[in-house]
Amino acid sequence: MHCNITVLAENIDICRYFYREAVFASEPVLDSNFQVIFQINDDTTLTLESARGLKFEQVPTACRIELEVDDIESLKARMSKNGTPLTEAFSRSHSPFYHGYDPEGNLLCFYGRH
Numbered sequence: 001m002h003c004n005i006t007v008l009a010e011n012i013d014i015c016r017y018f019y020r021e022a023v024f025a026s027e028p029v030l031d032s033n034f035q036v037i038f039q040i041n042d043d044t045t046l047t048l049e050s051a052r053g054l055k056f057e058q059v060p061t062a063c064r065i066e067l068e069v070d071d072i073e074s075l076k077a078r079m080s081k082n083g084t085p086l087t088e089a090f091s092r093s094h095s096p097f098y099h100g101y102d103p104e105g106n107l108l109c110f111y112g113r114h
Contacts, residue, residue, distance in 0.1 A: 003044045005065055007106060008051040012036060014103045015048050022082035023075070023108070040067065064107040072096060072112035086110065 009015040016036045020027060023038075029045075030037040036048040046065070069075050076086050079100055086098035089109070097111045 005044070005046045007046065007048050007063065007065070007102075007104065009048045009104050010051050011103065012048055012050045012052075018082065018084070018103050019046065019048065022079045022084060023102075025074075025078055064109065065102075066109040066111075068113050069110050070113050072098065072110060075110055 007015070012034070016028070016031070019036075019038055024040070024046075026038070028036045029039045034050040038046045038048075040046055076098065079086050084100050084102075086100040089097045089099050097109065099107060099109045102108055
């Protein structure tokens with residue numbers, strides 16, 4: 001089963017940079033002016049789609065994205081370096097759980113793989 005997370009972005013260029021540099025530390029598998037796709041793992045992708053030109057009522061409010069990561073400390077360092085420090089929310093099954101926001105105001109939640 002494949003899972004895709006789609007995030008509408010008012011400024012796809014800023015979001016592309018943020019997700020490439022701070023969140024995934026990798027290049028997207030597809031990169032255009034209206035859609036950017038990151039391969040998270042074998043079964044999951046995150047797609048940024050440009051929201052420019054959509055009517056206000058078509059643009060959803062911010063969403064919550066929750067991801068399990070292999071190296072939480074490395075992610076925290078990248079996020080902080082890119083101006084988005086993560087805050088520890090609580091421990092989840094003996095794994096720290098952190099949160100922060102992307103440039104569009106979407107809540108990002110990360111926990112370390114255990």
